[in-house]
Amino acid sequence: MENITEMLKGVLEGCVLEIISRGETYGYEITQQLRELGFTDVVEGTVYTITIRLEKNNLVDIEKKPSTMGPPRKFYTLNEAGQKHLEVFWEKWEFVSSKINELKRK
Amino acid sequence: MENITEMLKGVLEGCVLEIISRGETYGYEITQQLRELGFTDVVEGTVYTITIRLEKNNLVDIEKKPSTMGPPRKFYTLNEAGQKHLEVFWEKWEFVSSKINELKRK
DNA sequence: ATGACTATTATGTAATACTATATAGTGGTA
DNA sequence: TACCACTATATAGTATTACATAATAGTCAT
Incomplete structure (x- = not known):
């Protein structure tokens, strides 16, 4: 899919938070996971x-x-504030996406 | 819902296109419709x-x-390029939103 | 004539994804 | 050895876009 840059604004950070919440990970691996996602x-x-x-x-x-595969990795885990931030992100996502889908349907 | 600004980037234009596609309308009315939507x-x-x-x-x-209710209105209708643009917008939306929902579920 | 509502336009700002580049470690291979 | 591919992080600069704010202007009721 081409040129989805603008549509990713405001959601990519949430996606990164979600990926980190699954377990300790680092930048390069997060990038790969986002690519695998699509x-x-x-x-x-x-x-x-x-x-x-x-x-x-x-x-x-x-x-x-x-790392045995290259330079040292910076591993991230969500702290309590990060968890809270992630929850708020999903609430916003639910709100915005439901409204847009409502507009699309009607 | 508070602070959804960043999440609206990249989708608001598509929403406006969709609203215009429903029939001739103008800026002020589009604003009201977006507000009614949520x-x-x-x-x-x-x-x-x-x-x-x-x-x-x-x-x-x-x-x-x-207009009998104030200054003149600038009415918009989608032309062919606009229709095409709107279709592409919805394709992108389907792609991005499905991927994000996939991430959320798993 | 004042204010409420309708209606458009313009200037400047903040946030964020991308481009491009630099740096650096490991391992394979010609 | 020298080179390349892959892994890994960092950063300076750019483009896009939604928002804040203010100016301008028309209609109508009080």
């Missing part, structure tokens, strides 16, 4: 700007670990 | 920037008509 054009740079934002907003805990 | 915080300025964008991209036909 957002094939998402690049590392985009995900890193999001994870750095999550750090700044204190929504994640961080642990740096060595 | 996007209560959408303001006129936002809708006008969208309609002006639609004009620039030649997705709409325009007709100015006098």
